[in-house]
Amino acid sequence: MVTTATVVPGIDVLTSDIDIPGLGHLPINAYVLHGADPVLVDTGSIAQADEFLAALRTVVDVGDLRWIWLTHTDFDHIGLLHRLLAENPDLRVITTFFGVGIMGLFEPLPMDRVNFVNPGETLTLTDRALTAVKPPAFDNPITVGFHDDRANALFSADCFGALLPALPERADDLGDDELRSGQVTWGSIDSAWMHKADPAVIAADLARTRAVDPALVLSAHLAPASGSMLDRMCNAIATVPSAPPFAAPDQAALDAMLGAAIG
Numbered sequence: 001m002v003t004t005a006t007v008v009p010g011i012d013v014l015t016s017d018i019d020i021p022g023l024g025h026l027p028i029n030a031y032v033l034h035g036a037d038p039v040l041v042d043t044g045s046i047a048q049a050d051e052f053l054a055a056l057r058t059v060v061d062v063g064d065l066r067w068i069w070l071t072h073t074d075f076d077h078i079g080l081l082h083r084l085l086a087e088n089p090d091l092r093v094i095t096t097f098f099g100v101g102i103m104g105l106f107e108p109l110p111m112d113r114v115n116f117v118n119p120g121e122t123l124t125l126t127d128r129a130l131t132a133v134k135p136p137a138f139d140n141p142i143t144v145g146f147h148d149d150r151a152n153a154l155f156s157a158d159c160f161g162a163l164l165p166a167l168p169e170r171a172d173d174l175g176d177d178e179l180r181s182g183q184v185t186w187g188s189i190d191s192a193w194m195h196k197a198d199p200a201v202i203a204a205d206l207a208r209t210r211a212v213d214p215a216l217v218l219s220a221h222l223a224p225a226s227g228s229m230l231d232r233m234c235n236a237i238a239t240v241p242s243a244p245p246f247a248a249p250d251q252a253a254l255d256a257m258l259g260a261a262i263g
């Protein structure tokens with residue numbers, strides 16, 4: 001099931017609630033930025049493309065969309081990408097050289113409808129400017145988030161995601177321990193490379209992120225968060241390099257899960 005909610009006037013979020021056995025709930029979020037040139041940020045999961053499209057139609061006319069900001073090419077972000085391009089010939093995809101390359105191995109993007117924006121560059125639309133940023137944590141080297149100057153919102157892609165016992169409507173509703181634990185576990189899984197990273201390098205990245213000073217932090221895998229939570233969330237990410245690496249379930253665990261399912 002895909003639900004919709006208004007984050008602030010002019011920004012809607014579409015969310016699938018994924019229950020990962022033994023680990024908790026993870027949202028998959030996409031966002032609609034309404035305005036003169038409506039933007040869709042990511043396009044839901046491949047597995048839930050039909051539900052996502054139905055939900056999307058309740059918040060925006062697909063024919064009105066002008067841009068898709070593709071944060072990266074993982075399966076939970078590209079579900080409707082080509083269907084929307086087929087439905088709306090005026091829609092263009094914001095991605096990078098390597099985003100195009102990876103999509104070329106699955107379903108090539110039409111090159112005349114691609115717009116490259118690299119970290120540090122700004123795409124100026126009619127009523128907002130989107131500045132590309134590289135989030136401090138990511139699972140795919142293609143990842144490019146952005147800052148929207150109109151809402152002062154930081155779109156952080158997979159960064160700041162959290163595995164949680166249940167999904168809140170707002171990340172602000174979470175307790176400190178619950179949020180930190182959920183973000184560290186997610187960071188250990190999604191950005192496992194951080195265990196090999198120099199904590200000082202991570203800290204410098206996080207300082208740059210804090211300096212953005214957004215009013216909103218909008219992650220693909222966390223409920224909308226107020227900017228006042230950014231410091232806490234950065235502190236959680238800073239502990240990922242020293243956190244225990246995630247130990248995935250082994251075959252015995254799978255046998256036990258299947259046995260329990262069969263009853």
Ligand SMILES: [Fe+2]
Nearest residue numbers: 074139140158
């Ligand atoms: Fe990802």
Ligand SMILES: [Fe+2]
Nearest residue numbers: 074076158220
């Ligand atoms: Fe993701």
